[in-house]
Amino acid sequence: MDKTIEEIIQGLTYFNKKFPRTELEQAIERKDEITPFLLSALDELNDDFSIAVENPDYMLHIYAMYLLAQFREKRAFEKLVKLVTNSSGDVDVVLGDMLTEDYGSILYSTYDGNVELLKKVIDDTDVCEYARAMAMRVYSKLYSEGLVSKDDFIAYLKDLAEVSIAIDDYIIGTSIVGVVLDQHLLEMIDDVQKLYETENVEIDMYGDYDRFMDRMNGYRHKTSYVKYIDDVIKAMQWWACFEREDNGKRKHGDEFEIEQVVKDLVEDVGKDVRQMQIITEIKIGRNDKCPCGSGKKYKKCCLDKETVSQGVDYGGKSI
Known part of the structure; x- marks a missing residue:
């Protein structure tokens, strides 16, 4: 039975252990009708972060981000950028693990051509460090897709490396190393060496300079951290917070018994460990x-x- 737009929004507003497959499927089917509501949800959150900060179960903004990404809704790009310019602590609370997992892909999927706005996120040291790193990956992806020229790309990275050294910004220094490795930018080797020499690279991420050079010399292909969001259901249904969907299949007795034994064992071990x-x-x-x-x-x-x-x-x- 089809739901009204209001019912779909209501079903997506707060967390429920049951994955809202029906609401998401109908939202996708009624893309044009629901898009204004999803954009409005981002506006409301940007105007008042306490909506999500003070209510951990609030999830409308998360579903909205994924849906708008699947819709390739360019009007969402500026709103998504604005989200991460709020207090770093609040951003981490509101977006959680999604910030380091799919935020870059969501930005890329809604990119409206405003590369300067994207670079503003990268440059701003007051922005959450994870958001800056994700924005850097998006910028790298735009270069891969020919949406940023190589000359502009290299020039920006060189300027960024100098700034990183000047202000001791190892977050961006480390991100630059990752981009140079992914894109195999031989033109940036000297700049990366300076980043290492000034200790503006997190060694735990990419190893020391010798390791960096080994990886550059043994380059095979770039890693695609950023991609289009094409299926919001596939992207979200596996999240641990949701109950597993059985898809109508009955379990055989032995299968149920084994699963219950494993579940009990995990619970017992968990109790011991917590003590x-x-x-x-x-x-x-x-x-x-x-x-x-x-x-x-x-x-x-x-x-x-x-x-x-x-x-x-x-x-x-x-x-």
Whole structure:
């Protein structure tokens, strides 16, 4: 039975363990009717971030982003850029893992041709670091698709590398290294070497300079981190927060029994683990603030003095 637009929106507004397949299917079928509501949802969130910050179950903006990406709705691009210019902490809360997984692909799918707006996200050190890294990947993808000339691409990266060194911005320095590797930009090797020499590359991401050169010399193909969102249902239905869909198939008795045994075992192990507190060594980036509380960067403080450890409660809380 077909739902009204209002019913579809209502079904997508808040989290439900049951994946809203019907609502998404009907939203896709009625693309022209529902698009204004989805765009409005992004506007409302941009005007008042507390809608999602104060209500963790609010999900309309997430569904809206994926649907508008599948629709190739260019009017969404500027709104999506505006979303990440809010408080970094709020952006992380509101977008969660999606920020590091599909935000770049969503931006690319709605790209309206305004490359300067995209570069503004990359350049702004006040923007959430993950959003800046994703915007960099989108810019790299535009170059791959011939939407940015090689001369402009290289010139921008060189300028960006100089700025990264000048302001000690290792987030962008590291992103530049990733782009140079993906696109096999031999013209950028000297710039990358300077980034390494000034310690503006996160070693844990791409290794040291020798490792970088090994990867450049052994280049095979670029990695496609950014792609079009073509199927919102396929992109979201596997998320762990949703119950598994059985698609009407009945389970045989043995299959059900085995599955129940495994489920019980996992629950028992989980209870035991939650009762234990272990001390696990955490990796601290060279450019992160030193955990000793000095306010200095780790590389300029306790890097060579000691190993810093932190307690972790596997019940989900850090101690």
